Amino acid sequence: MTLEKTFKLESQDGLHARPAGLFVKCLAPYQVTVEVELRGQKKNGKSIMSLMSLGASPGDDLKITVTGNDADSALKCIEDLFAKKFSAE
Amino acid sequence: MQVLKGKGSSPGFALAPAFILKNTNLQFSHEQIFDDIHESKRWKAAHSQVVHDLSELQKKYSQKGPQESAEIAEAHLMMAQDPEWISNIESFMGQKHQCEYSVNKASEDFAKMIESLDDPYLRQRAQDIRDVARRILRALDEPNSHEEKITGDHILVAEDLLPSELLSLYSPQLKGLVLQKGNPTSHTTILARTFEIPTILTVNGVMEKVRAHDEIAVSGMSGIVTINPDASEKKNIQDKIQRDLFEKEELKNYISVKSVTRDGVAIEVASNLNSAHDLNFALGKGTEGIGLFRTEFLLMDRSAAPSEEEQYQVYRKVIESVFPHKAIIRTFDIGGDKQVNYLNLPKEENPFLGLRGIRYCLKNIELFRTQIRALLRAAQHGNLGIMIPMVTKVEEVLEFKNLLKKFQIELLNEGKKLEKSPETGIMIEVPSVAMIVDQLASHLDFFSIGTNDLVQYLCAADRMNSNVADLHDAYHPAVLRTLKLISDGVKNTSCWLGMCGEMAAKYDYQPLLLALGFKELSVSPGAVLRTRKQILSLDMESCHKILQKALLADSSESLKAALS
Incomplete structure (x- = not known):
């Protein structure tokens, strides 16, 4: 199964180590591959270094593609993260 | 000994x-052919050791210790487990490269990519990647030697x-x-x-x-x-x-106490900072704002000046962190002893009397424009004061104010909201400007005295030159008289007076500063609490008495005696 959704980065900072870390951590339990796309660059969503190297700043639109058996739950988890603007609980 | x-x-x-x-041996071969099975074994052993060590570290700091340390440890652990990085390393080894070379290459590839970004915070993460890589290299160098x-x-x-x-x-x-x-x-x-x-x-x-x-x-x-x-x-x-x-x-008892004299006069004890990284330390010491943020450090150790966006992020962070207190950010103070390679500062016979501070900025408007635009945008997030260094005459202030207005209009035309205007002020470092503070006051909101330069220019002595360093004397009666002149000039104007030089942290001098009407003393973060404790022990009447005595001193010896 492949799901695709675009999210606006509304956290105060860009996709820094902490939010990128939260993103990777939230995906860890799922059997999925995740691709994050910004300005034509596609990066592995399970790699903190790749996510940081996107250089995403507040206001950027990130296109996220999730593939795999757990795509549903994984995307749900990402939605939560963006809804909370990456603030820790 | x-x-x-x-x-x-x-x-x-x-x-x-x-x-x-x-020292770790960081030499490795780029050309030789290595046995990939052997290298892969070495990699696996070193990698699992590093992951183990980093998880221990993360546990140690998530329980206690400053927040920064827990965050660094956690980020490093995640980097060490990064699947993309691991797969790049393994693929280099698959091409018969040495394990050390593969780790270094994969890490440098990521580090360089991150270093090329605009975001200053992210750029520094390149160092974290290199840090993780060096851990692996250490582990490869000395297998099984867990940290001693x-x-x-x-x-x-x-x-x-x-x-x-x-x-x-x-x-x-x-x-x-x-x-x-x-x-x-x-x-x-x-x-x-x-x-x-x-x-x-x-x-x-x-x-x-x-x-x-x-x-x-x-x-x-x-x-x-x-x-x-x-x-x-x-x-x-x-x-x-x-x-x-x-x-x-x-x-420690003074961290969350206000700095007020015994008879109720409130003084702001603020901090001098070279970098936004020291913010948490200063906040932990109960700083009441930032009295001097030295922006020229943003220009150093790099190959081109930082973009408006990058500067905006730094200034905003400083301003937000100290809100509701004030953040006084000083515009680039380059020239003199502060050299920046890519700005091609002219080689001068006499750099301290040359093109430095605002003089440079007014001749290099592009650099200044970027900084002022970033500051005007950042000002929306709290209480900002923009301070310009090395002013010697009214015309420079007027030129600065005109530019400020021009850049404000520019931003408004671009649709930026500028609801808050920053305060504006100058450093007093040069005797000429000390003599005309009353004439400058109607154009400004504050003055802050930079004492090292003021003393240097008053005494015509370089404190780094051991032959004359003793002539660079903060206790010279002329220095006190100059402070008095400035204080008199500021009286009956709407400006406030602060000090951000080293003298602000001289405990014997502080009673004089209070008597002279200083509203803000900005010191290194480590001196905030001692300064606050001192203020709490003083009262204005005795400060004025000390000042009267000190003004009669005719040598630095007798001035010191009046203060003791």
Whole structure:
């Protein structure tokens, strides 16, 4: 199964180590591959270094593609993260 | 006994045996063909050791310790487990490269990519990637040697130290840090200050001169390292350590207290900062705002000036962190002794009387424009004061104000919302401007005195020149008279007066500053609490009495006597 959704980065900072870390951590339990796309660059969503190297700043639109058996739950988890603007609980 | 001198970067005193951190061999071959199965085994062993060590670190710091350390440890652990990085390393080894080369190459690829970004925060993460890589290289160099356990008090001596290395080696027994290299604005130095470990950098030859278990005395402020101190030097340092300990405990009582004299006059005790990384340290010391943020450090150690966006992010962070207190950000003070390669500053016969501070900026409008636009945008997030350095005449202030207005209009035309205007002020460093503060006041909101330069220009003596350093004298009666002149000039205007130079932290001088009507004293973060304690013990009447006596002094000796 492949799901695709675009999210606006509304956290105060860009996709820094902490939010990128939260993103990777939230995906860890799922059997999925995740691709994050910004300005034509596609990066592995399970790699903190790749996510940081996107250089995403507040206001950027990130296109996220999730593939795999757990795509549903994984995307749900990402939605939560963006809804909370990456603030820790 | 042998005495070495370096750059003091985190204050305090220490006396303990040396623990020497061996250098890692970072040489590896790029061309040779290696057995991929053997290299892959070495990689797996080193990698699992590093992941294990980093998880231990993360556990250690998530339970206690400053927030920064837990965040660094966690980020490093995630990097070490990064699937993309691991797969790149494995694919280099698959092409018969040496494990060391593969780790270095995969890490550099990521580090360089991140270094090319606009976001200054992200750019620094390149160092974290290199840090993780160096951990792996160390583990490859000495397999199975988990970090050596050190017992008892010690002073760590090393060529250089990575932030994560400091985190792993940190314990309450780590009493001091002496590095042969090191950089005052690096994460390692910042962590050392946060942990309050006395630290001395750039101590030439220390790695050859110190042997394991030599006793070492460290004076973190003056940058003096004494190897095997004699009995009297030992006693001297021990006394200082005791006094510091006692004082540190006592000063904790002043962290969340307001700085108010006994008769109710409120003074702002703010901090001088070189970098946004020291913000947390200053906030932990209960700073009431930032009285001087030196932006020229943003220009250093790089190949081109930072973009507007990058500067905006830094300024905004400073302004937001100290809100509702004020953040006074000084525009680029380059020239003089501060050189920046890519700006092509002219070679001058007499740089301290040359193109420095606002003089440079008014001749290089593009650089200035970027900075002022970033500041105007950042001002929306709190209370900003823009301060310009090295002003000598009214015309410079008017030119600056015109530019400020022009850039404001520019931003408004671009649709930016500018609801808050920053305060504007100048540094008083030059005698000429000290004499015309009343004429400047109607154009400004504040004045802040930079004492090192003011004393240098008043006494015509360079304190770095040992032949005349004694003539650079903050207790010269002319300095006090100049402060009085400035104070009189500010009276009956709407401007406030502050001081951000070293004299603001001279405890004997502070009663004079209060009597002269200073509203803000900005000192290094480590001096905030002692300054606050002093203010709480003073009352204006006795300050005025001391000032009357001091104004009669006709030599620095008699001035000092009046203050004691």
